[in-house]
Structures are given as C-alpha cells and as structure tokens.
Amino acid sequence: MKIGEIMTPNVISVTEDTPLREVAQVLDRHRVSGLPVVDGDEHIIGVVSEYDLIAKPNARTAGEAMTHDVISVMEDTSVDEVRFLLVNRKIKRVPVIRGTRLVGIVSRADLVREIAFTWVCQVCGDTERGRNPPDQCPKCGTPSGFEPTVTPPVGEGSDVPSRTCPTCGQELPI
Numbered sequence: 501m502k503i504g505e506i507m508t509p510n511v512i513s514v515t516e517d518t519p520l521r522e523v524a525q526v527l528d529r530h531r532v533s534g535l536p537v538v539d540g541d542e543h544i545i546g547v548v549s550e551y552d553l554i555a556k557p558n559a560r561t562a563g564e565a566m567t568h569d570v571i572s573v574m575e576d577t578s579v580d581e582v583r584f585l586l587v588n589r590k591i592k593r594v595p596v597i598r599g600t601r602l603v604g605i606v607s608r609a610d611l612v613r614e615i616a617f618t619w620v621c622q623v624c625g626d627t628e629r630g631r632n633p634p635d636q637c638p639k640c641g642t643p644s645g646f647e648p649t650v651t652p653p654v655g656e657g658s659d660v661p662s663r664t665c666p667t668c669g670q671e672l673p674i
C-alpha cells in the first residue's frame with residue numbers, strides 16, 4: 501500500500517514569518533503536534549512542532565523555531581518504508597510531497613488507523629478498508645478470507661518477512 505492512500509491531504513501549513521503564538525493556536529485548535537513550514541511556492545522548508553515551541557522560548561516566528569532537516573516522502577512511498585522511518589528516526593510525522601510541493605502529511609495516527617481498519621485477503625492479497633472485514637473478497641470472490649493487516653516487526657536489520665498465498669504458494673504483497 502502507498503502512503504498517498506492513507507496520508508492526511510490538504511495539510512495545514514504555516515510560513516516562516518508566522519508568529520509563534522499563531523502557530524501555537526493552530527496546533528491547539530487542530531490538535532496536531534507539528535506543522536510543515538512552507539515558502540511562497542508551497543515548497544516545504546521546515547517543520548515546527550510543539551516540542552520546538554516549548555524548547556525554544558526565545559523564538560518569535562515559525563522560521564526561528566522550526567527544524568530545518570525535514571525528511572519527506574513521496575505519495576508512492578510504501579507504508580512500510582514510512583513506518584520504518586517513523587520508528588528509526590523517532591519522528592512523529594512525515595510530510596508528503598509531489599515533485600517539490602507539499603500535498604499531505606502522514607503521522608503515527610494515520611498508520612495506527614491503517615492497522616486498525618485494513619484487511620488483507622489471504623488468497624489474492626487484495627486489501628480492503630472498513631471497520632469489519634468484508635464478507636467476500638471483491639477481487640477473487642473468496643468468502644471470509646480476510647485477516648487483519650500483518651504488521652511485521654520493525655527492528656535493527658530485520659527484513660520485512662514475505663508471506664505466501666495458502667492456495668497457490670505465490671508471494672503476497674504485505
């Protein structure tokens with residue numbers, strides 16, 4: 501699955517000269533813990549988080565408080581790669597860009613939702629989203645062949661294990 505399918509699109513962003521008080525108000529109002537900082541062309545130049553606000557009491561604007569080294573991903577980056585990033589870099593969110601423009605953000609909460617509401621057909625590997633698994637696979641027609649998304653452990657040097665189809669032995673996408 502690609503990150504573009506689970507990201508939060510139309511993300512709220514601020515500019516370098518946004519006063520920190522306003523940043524704090526946006527964070528509070530939207531109950532998010534960080535915001536991308538963009539220039540006039542929607543190019544992402546930093547991220548300002550609640551941590552920055554607390555840790556840098558003398559900063560006056562988003563530009564002064566923001567973290568410059570922003571890791572961003574593309575819409576077609578896999579969910580697994582992003583999960584790996586969030587865990588290994590100990591970050592809470594990653595901006596999603598198309599070309600050089602900011603198009604969304606993906607947070608730990610988005611990944612948690614993906615785990616909670618995504619079901620994988622054990623026969624054809626089709627993924628469906630919903631509170632409950634579908635009664636029948638819309639792709640291969642197998643009745644009740646759906647199981648929760650298998651989330652392989654992320655760790656030092658651990659490769660993502662592959663899974664095989666119980667019927668034909670083919671590798672299933674995770």
Ligand SMILES: [Zn+2]
Binds near residue numbers: 623
């Ligand atoms: Zn199926």
